[in-house]
Amino acid sequence: MKPLAISDFTVVTSAAAGRDATIAALREGASGLAPCAFEALPFPTHTGEVAGLDAAVLPGEFAAFDCRNNRLAMLGLQQDGFLGSVAAARARYGAARIGVFAGTSTSGLLQTEQAYRRRDAGSGALPADFDYARTHNTYSLARFVRAVCGLQGPAFVVSTACAATAKVFASAARMIEAGICDAAIVGGVDTLCATTLFGFHALGVIAQAPCRPFDAGRDGISIGEAAGFALLERLAPRHGAATICLLGAGESTDAYHMSSPHPEGLGARLAMERALAAAGLEPGQIDYVNLHGTATLAGDSAEDRAMSALFGNAVPCSSTKGVSGHTLGASGAVEAAFCALAIRHGFMPGSPHTGALDPGFQSQYVLQGRPARIDRAMSNSFGFGGSNCSLVLGRAA
Numbered sequence: 001m002k003p004l005a006i007s008d009f010t011v012v013t014s015a016a017a018g019r020d021a022t023i024a025a026l027r028e029g030a031s032g033l034a035p036c037a038f039e040a041l042p043f044p045t046h047t048g049e050v051a052g053l054d055a056a057v058l059p060g061e062f063a064a065f066d067c068r069n070n071r072l073a074m075l076g077l078q079q080d081g082f083l084g085s086v087a088a089a090r091a092r093y094g095a096a097r098i099g100v101f102a103g104t105s106t107s108g109l110l111q112t113e114q115a116y117r118r119r120d121a122g123s124g125a126l127p128a129d130f131d132y133a134r135t136h137n138t139y140s141l142a143r144f145v146r147a148v149c150g151l152q153g154p155a156f157v158v159s160t161a162c163a164a165t166a167k168v169f170a171s172a173a174r175m176i177e178a179g180i181c182d183a184a185i186v187g188g189v190d191t192l193c194a195t196t197l198f199g200f201h202a203l204g205v206i207a208q209a210p211c212r213p214f215d216a217g218r219d220g221i222s223i224g225e226a227a228g229f230a231l232l233e234r235l236a237p238r239h240g241a242a243t244i245c246l247l248g249a250g251e252s253t254d255a256y257h258m259s260s261p262h263p264e265g266l267g268a269r270l271a272m273e274r275a276l277a278a279a280g281l282e283p284g285q286i287d288y289v290n291l292h293g294t295a296t297l298a299g300d301s302a303e304d305r306a307m308s309a310l311f312g313n314a315v316p317c318s319s320t321k322g323v324s325g326h327t328l329g330a331s332g333a334v335e336a337a338f339c340a341l342a343i344r345h346g347f348m349p350g351s352p353h354t355g356a357l358d359p360g361f362q363s364q365y366v367l368q369g370r371p372a373r374i375d376r377a378m379s380n381s382f383g384f385g386g387s388n389c390s391l392v393l394g395r396a397a
Helices: 020-027 062-066 068-077 082-093 108-117 139-149 161-177 194-202 266-279 295-310 326-343
Strands: 004-013 044-047 098-103 157-159 183-190 224-235 244-253 288-290 316-318 376-383 389-396
Touching: 004 068, 004 139, 004 161, 004 326, 020 194, 020 326, 062 068, 062 139, 062 288, 068 098, 068 108, 068 139, 068 183, 082 098, 082 139, 082 183, 082 224, 098 139, 098 161, 098 326, 108 161, 108 194, 139 183, 157 161, 157 244, 161 183, 161 326, 161 376, 161 389, 183 194, 183 326, 194 244, 224 326, 244 326, 266 295, 266 376, 266 389, 288 326, 295 376, 316 326, 326 389
Parallel strands: 098 157, 098 183, 288 316, 288 376
Antiparallel strands: 004 224, 004 244, 183 224, 244 389, 376 389
């Protein structure tokens, strides 16, 4: 594929809001995980909750979109001068030539949970003020982002579990290459709700303490919430050598099991191989891999097998889920932002909370963050049903 400039990007997690605070958190090995105070649960767990969302009501013309998911989307869009970059792109291309391709897992499901709790005691009807289309429906996110950014181009939402916001990078690349749009806003949001907390607990993969990816004693995920967005456009002379680019994207669907990955990591390996092929790179040309690394027994084992089969022990890798928690559908965009920051600032992120590595793993896993020149990084996102996506980011050539 032809490289696309990531002209601007922004990220918000429980650990930090905006690029400067995020790279500081990565350098410090900080974590946004804390004992769950979001929902009264009959089991202990840690979550990565973004502070202030309960009070951040959407104003005026956007009030009809008000829900936790769109509040976090707004918080993300307002960081780092991102909306200014979108406005400049809109002036260059026109509002109808910029696409919005977003990803989410549960979207505004919390809004429906809250409406269900307020249903009519007699009829069971949901409250009249519940606006499903603009608050819960998965397309609500793209519709909201288009409205905030003043865009009129093509828009859709991908909901492929934890691979969603990685896959929209690939979707945008295809749309731009096909000439359907000249630039795209990509990314997405996922927020906390009871369904994910109880659902993952029912699967037996919720950790009590903060998650420990690739640790010998790992016992499950810590759910977080986050927003991440990027502006993609064709590489142009105005983009300097410091510009971070999307160099390649690889997707696969192994469909091994509804919720478990192929034990040999075959789908994961195929996604990574395809991303390298799209970027025209060999495995040894990757300087760092941000793993999906959720801290589940099966998931980490499968990813380590895929990594070691493709890279051996030659390429440093780590999971940053200990920083943000597993942000589900938002994790692809969030961790692509982490990779872009790693390249820009010359820093290889570590793995907060991970102590003793699984002795059976072969990957070159980075426990403590350290300065390092990174020219090309890969970000892995693997979802339920074997929906996999790997991205390659690097400096402009």
